[in-house]
Amino acid sequence: MVTDAKADVKRVARSNEESRIGQLCIEHGLKMTGQRRVIARVLSEAEDHPDVEELYRRASALDKRISIATVYRTVRLLEEKGILERRDFGGGRARYEASEPGHQHHYHLIDVDTGRVVEFEDEEHEELIRRLADRLGFDLVSHRLELFGRRIDSSKSAMDEGL
Amino acid sequence: MVTDAKADVKRVARSNEESRIGQLCIEHGLKMTGQRRVIARVLSEAEDHPDVEELYRRASALDKRISIATVYRTVRLLEEKGILERRDFGGGRARYEASEPGHQHHYHLIDVDTGRVVEFEDEEHEELIRRLADRLGFDLVSHRLELFGRRIDSSKSAMDEGL
DNA sequence: GTAGTTGCAAAGATTTTGCTGGCAT
């Protein structure tokens, strides 16, 4: 359903070239092991916000010899490097998504009826946030905004599960 | 800074009258046991965002015969009733604070160096958020904004504990 | 060759739950 309309031409191809996140790993001086490469690729191709369990599932599908401990270690490492960001939409487990390049920041709107997550951006908000932090005497390191809302238009029908 | 300027006259007095949250429990038809009353009181008087462990500590100080399981069960119950709100500022454990009456909304700025949480409000942000939701075709049910920052002024010294 | 990585299983940390007795209404 959420099948990328923006269909980036990120096609990682057979297995020759590094995935986007794999590239970042290299730039950060990380050793590219087989496992790490697979996890980086799964993360690069994820359009959603998978939790560790789900990442493990997707990575395992590509390469059996990956343990969940490695997935935990990897996402933790990538988060420290700023390559990944941890999200918490409630539900106990941490979820991850790739950090945006540059200053591009996106936000989440969660449909309270369906659990579906809509992403959006807003320059004006970025601006306001920076002013707010400044007023409080802080340098903004990062921030997050989550809206919970209900569709105004009631033409919602199928409403399949969220994530 | 955070000391309520609106200083509600919430003085819970000796032990006769119910705490604010205790009152809410009653209105929601919950049985007021000794333990629950103590926990409600601790929550009512909390000016910060204690986690379960901390709530347990504070409640235990007032009444030894409280188990941590009861604290867990109570905050969960109160969250379902909408009396409490669960927060996640990173760091693994859930933290709680009383829901705001009315539409008053406040935000959090987390000092990444100390973990300290500063609360603030901002009319302009409320406005912007509402416009954003509207633009996306949603009725805003609730939202949360968290800033992570680092003190600009380097006169930070004492700042012990976080929480 | 060396330092960083991995798998596995065990340990940790946090939260939930089964059961029996107890208390509020």
Next chain:
DNA sequence: ATGCCAGCAAAATCTTTGCAACTAC
């Protein structure tokens, strides 16, 4: 009375870690 509630400890989850073998650079 009776049904919700509490304590306790075991279990369930989620995440981290010790250690020996392994691998990228």
